[in-house]
Amino acid sequence: MRKNFWLVKSEPDDYSFEQLRKDGSIGWTGVRNYQARNYMRDQMKLGDGVLFYHSNAEPPAIMGIAEVSKESHPDPTQFDSKSDYYDAKSKKDSPTWMMVDIKFVEAFKRPLTLPELKKAKGLEKMLLLRKGQRLSVMPVSSEEWKRVLALAGNEA
DNA sequence: GCCAACGTTGGC
DNA sequence: GCCAACGTTGGC
Numbered sequence A: 001m002r003k004n005f006w007l008v009k010s011e012p013d014d015y016s017f018e019q020l021r022k023d024g025s026i027g028w029t030g031v032r033n034y035q036a037r038n039y040m041r042d043q044m045k046l047g048d049g050v051l052f053y054h055s056n057a058e059p060p061a062i063m064g065i066a067e068v069s070k071e072s073h074p075d076p077t078q079f080d081s082k083s084d085y086y087d088a089k090s091k092k093d094s095p096t097w098m099m100v101d102i103k104f105v106e107a108f109k110r111p112l113t114l115p116e117l118k119k120a121k122g123l124e125k126m127l128l129l130r131k132g133q134r135l136s137v138m139p140v141s142s143e144e145w146k147r148v149l150a151l152a153g154n155e156a
Numbered sequence B, C: 001g002c003c004a005a006c007g008t009t010g011g012c
Helices: A017-023 A034-043 A114-119 A142-151
Strands: A005-010 A025-027 A049-054 A061-074 A098-113 A137-140
Touching: A005 A061, A005 A142, A017 A025, A017 A049, A017 A061, A017 A098, A034 A061, A034 A098, A034 A137, A049 A098, A049 A142, A098 A114, A114 A142, A137 A142
Parallel strands: A005 A049
Antiparallel strands: A005 A137, A025 A098, A049 A061, A061 A098
């Protein structure tokens, strides 16, 4: 089975890659965008590679690698009235919001910053670099995956 | 179904 | 803190 590749964004003040390293794995809760949900629900498979990106960070950067450790399941925060992510319209028998779990794989020796990614050859089409691209979960091509790992010095 | 108003994301 | 680029909402 062919692996697919993804990039997830997180604000480090909210949930950092360092925290994922400590936690080992985490349920990727709180995604409230339909396109991002559809990727998680329909396409993210066990073992898929995940680039972990810090947004709203100084500097914004890809920090390292995670992988999908549990496929699509309902995001419990949508049913929690105390959660910021509560969705009163979502029904338990047909949840609106799905999530995957991801687990820590390895940190880059050196974070790959946004300015470096913009300068890099071969990443011109990367969705992350597209103007106005605000998806918190987005696909990465296998070529881009290889290129990013090579730039980070983390080739297998 | 259109689209203006509003809210959010995220780089800078 | 600013603001461009979205996505969502809701009146009509």
